[in-house]
Amino acid sequence: MFDAETGIDDNEPTSLVNLTGNKALIFWIGNFCLGLGILGILAIAGWQHDPTILCLILLCCGLGYIYHGPPFRLGYQGLGEILCFFSFGPLAVSAAYYSQTQAWSATSLAVSPILGISTSLILFCSHFHQVEDDLAAGKRSPVVRLGTRRSAQMLPWLSGTIFGLIAVLVVLKVFPVWLLLVFISLPTAMSLCRHALTYHDQPDRVRNCKFFAVSLHFWSSLLLCLGFVLSTFV
Numbered sequence: 001m002f003d004a005e006t007g008i009d010d011n012e013p014t015s016l017v018n019l020t021g022n023k024a025l026i027f028w029i030g031n032f033c034l035g036l037g038i039l040g041i042l043a044i045a046g047w048q049h050d051p052t053i054l055c056l057i058l059l060c061c062g063l064g065y066i067y068h069g070p071p072f073r074l075g076y077q078g079l080g081e082i083l084c085f086f087s088f089g090p091l092a093v094s095a096a097y098y099s100q101t102q103a104w105s106a107t108s109l110a111v112s113p114i115l116g117i118s119t120s121l122i123l124f125c126s127h128f129h130q131v132e133d134d135l136a137a138g139k140r141s142p143v144v145r146l147g148t149r150r151s152a153q154m155l156p157w158l159s160g161t162i163f164g165l166i167a168v169l170v171v172l173k174v175f176p177v178w179l180l181l182v183f184i185s186l187p188t189a190m191s192l193c194r195h196a197l198t199y200h201d202q203p204d205r206v207r208n209c210k211f212f213a214v215s216l217h218f219w220s221s222l223l224l225c226l227g228f229v230l231s232t233f234v
Contacts, residue, residue: 034061044099052102056095063087076139081120089116110174114162114224118217121158121192124151125213128196129203152193152200159189162220176231185219192216 038057045054063083066072074083093112097105127134127143128151134144143151166182169175192212199205 041099048102050102053095053099056091056098060087060091060095063091075141076137078140078142078145081124081142084120084123085113085116088119089113107174110169111224114165115221117158117162118213118220121155122210122213122217124158125155125192125196125210128152128200128209129207131203148200148206152196155193155196159192159216162189162216166224176227178231178234179224179227181223181227181230182220184223185216188212188216188219 041054041057045051064087067075067080067083074080090109090112093108093115094104097103097108124142127141128148130141131144131148134141146154163183163186166175166179170177170179192209192215195212196206196209199209
């Protein structure tokens with residue numbers, strides 16, 4: 001919503017504001033969903049007689065606000081991916097685990113960076129085709145700061161971290177061997193990197209780079225969950 005205010009998303013066809021042509025509608029739907037979520041979290045905290053889950057979620061919401069919202073707008077300083085990593089990685093995973101067990105887990109904390117990285121990749125890849133719009137709005141995204149070529153060259157390292165962490169943690173027996181199933185999603189990561197490296201400086205062609213990142217996030221996360229489920233039965 002705040003990007004819609006600055007005009008960054010004016011040329012973004014997948015923006016919900018542009019798709020609907022109704023900024024107010026998206027604003028109120030977003031706040032309605034946020035309210036429902038907070039009510040659900042309040043219900044869980046009340047049932048557990050423990051405010052921990054509420055504090056975790058409010059912290060996530062706070063990070064989300066300072067990413068976009070005034071006077072902070074840290075996303076405009078190139079810090080959005082870092083905030084996204086913590087919100088959707090350690091904080092979100094810990095909140096999900098605690099809401100079900102009312103306890104902490106070393107394994108869930110070990111999983112959280114993997115999900116944080118795969119989620120942050122989506123945000124990172126969404127900048128490639130918006131460099132000119134970001135510059136015009138004063139938004140110094142990582143791709144603006146590094147340039148599209150160097151940003152594309154970082155993707156194999158960033159996406160490779162997902163598989164590297166899993167391999168190391170399986171060898172250390174922190175994760176069950178079934179989590180190596182995540183390597184089935186390796187071709188998706190390779191497609192993402194190849195696409196970005198080929199079209200990094202062609203906004204019309206690299207526009208769908210973020211959808212490659214969404215695919216990587218979806219399949220790697222699904223296989224991650226499947227690996228844990230299978231490890232309990234086999």
